Amino acid sequence: MFKRFLSMFTAAVMGAAITLASVQYFGSANQTDPPDETATNTNAQKVAASSNSIADIVEQSSKAIVGVVNKKNQTDRFQLSKAVTSGTGSGVIYKKTEKEVFILTNNHVIEGASQISISLYNGKEVEAELIGTDALTDIAVLRIKGNYDITPLQIGDSTKLRAGDRVIAIGNPLGLDLSRTVTQGIVSAVNRTIEVTTSAGDWDLDVIQTDAAINPGNSGGALINDSGELVGINSLKISENGVEGLGFAIPINEVTTIAEEIIKNGQVVRPYLGVSVVSLDKIPPVYLQGLPETVTEGVMVASIDENSEIAKAGLRVQDVIVSINGKSIKDEGGLRKFLYTKLSVGDQVTVKVYRKGEKKTFTVKLESNKT
Known part of the structure; x- marks a missing residue:
């Protein structure tokens, strides 16, 4: 690139x-x-x-x-x-x-x-x-x-x-x-x-x-x-x-x-996960305590749309997303590119995250960003 x-x-x-x-x-x-x-x-x-x-x-x-x-x-x-x-x-x-x-x-x-x-x-x-x-x-x-x-x-x-x-x-x-x-x-x-x-x-x-x-x-x-x-x-x-x-x-x-x-x-309709994220390399180390040393790439959830499917599934702020449908997420740009070019509104996706060192999995249906 x-x-x-x-x-x-x-x-x-x-x-x-x-x-x-x-x-x-x-x-x-x-x-x-x-x-x-x-x-x-x-x-x-x-x-x-x-x-x-x-x-x-x-x-x-x-x-x-x-x-x-x-x-x-x-x-x-x-x-x-x-x-x-x-x-x-x-x-x-x-x-x-x-x-x-x-x-x-x-x-x-x-x-x-x-x-x-x-x-x-x-x-x-x-x-x-x-x-x-x-x-x-x-x-x-x-x-x-x-x-x-x-x-x-x-x-x-x-x-x-x-x-x-x-x-x-x-x-x-x-x-x-x-x-x-x-x-x-x-x-x-x-x-x-x-x-x-x-x-x-x-x-x-x-x-x-x-x-x-x-x-x-x-x-x-x-x-x-x-x-x-x-x-x-x-x-x-x-x-x-x-x-x-x-x-x-x-x-x-x-x-x-x-x-x-x-x-x-009136806009481009894309899949909507319901979160805003920050790449791990931009996160101060104090917020990464408990994360396995092997996890060096991914994104941390900075905010969640409370009405989104992923919020209802239980995802929380400060959870670290490491993969979607088995695809490793390197950073926020990678998440966005994968979400917008490989997935569609209505797709069922599996999101894997780390929360205080514990690995969790969430399954949600992608919504539309259309307003």
């Missing part, structure tokens, strides 16, 4: 010190009626692969790239509250109907926003509604009302990308004054995994590595292949002295899976 500190230029919402560590989850409170089922990406326009012209790709794609303006309420000296721009990022028009348009962006781009606006290709700014976000995968879906003469990008297949494939990044680096800036590069590597810290916990984020220039404000923008297809959402870069060309995008196949669930449910 590729682990290192990431300076999340992730788009960072320009003007704000945004990192994934400070991302906040937006639930479904803003969700309205389900979107019109006629909303599709089938009217998307694809540039003929044979044209192989960057200029043609950009000309036919750039209208679908928008600016995302994060606004937060501030109180002036007269105690009057108003929404002011906190930062800007990028977004991609994903689907449209005659009544509404759905936009993809990064979760961290709209972090903490009290109001969100979309800046269109013609400079027009319209208010957006937040459908929902997923902090772990850093995806958010927005909606604007109205009928717009903008063709969504054709969705590509990110699993077909190979190192060396040419790609184009389009976004708004350093703010809207440089909107729809185009940079070119190649796919530097596929199937990269980067450990990030989010408000929903640590997560191993699957990404595409590219050397196409990605700068603050690019987050949420498009990574496009040489057929004019959207293959990724630009999200972060490594920013260190002497480091160049290390940008990362979330593969579009993963993005669309998350986006469709957000559009349907």
Whole structure:
């Protein structure tokens, strides 16, 4: 796994010190009626692969790239509250109907926003509604009302990308004054995994590595292949002295899976164990007394949802979880990854724990995190 500190230029919402560590989850409170089922990406326009012209790709794609303006309420000296721009990022028009348009962006781009606006290709700014976000995968879906003469990008297949494939990044680096800036590069590597810290916990984020220039404000923008297809959402870069060309995008196949669930449910529905945990290597030794010396990995229960199935089964705070269904749990990130990728809502699981040196086993049915 590729682990290192990431300076999340992730788009960072320009003007704000945004990192994934400070991302906040937006639930479904803003969700309205389900979107019109006629909303599709089938009217998307694809540039003929044979044209192989960057200029043609950009000309036919750039209208679908928008600016995302994060606004937060501030109180002036007269105690009057108003929404002011906190930062800007990028977004991609994903689907449209005659009544509404759905936009993809990064979760961290709209972090903490009290109001969100979309800046269109013609400079027009319209208010957006937040459908929902997923902090772990850093995806958010927005909606604007109205009928717009903008063709969504054709969705590509990110699993077909190979190192060396040419790609184009389009976004708004350093703010809207440089909107729809185009940079070119190649796919530097596929199937990269980067450990990030989010408000929903640590997560191993699957990404595409590219050397196409990605700068603050690019987050949420498009990574496009040489057929004019959207293959990724630009999200972060490594920013260190002497480091160049290390940008990362979330593969579009993963993005669309998350986006469709957000559009349907207002959030991503995942199995819910009902506990918050802390990795053993972060626990002071005084709290580990009585734990067998052979137990060096696992997670300690920090809090429990009193209404959860596992609370009813008898799990307690300070119990140390060492395995689920026979799978050893190394740390909190490992627990989360196993829970969310290998298990489903309704699964019956066996949880093994240590309590004051005594090994115990609990069997519970996984609930849903849906609110």
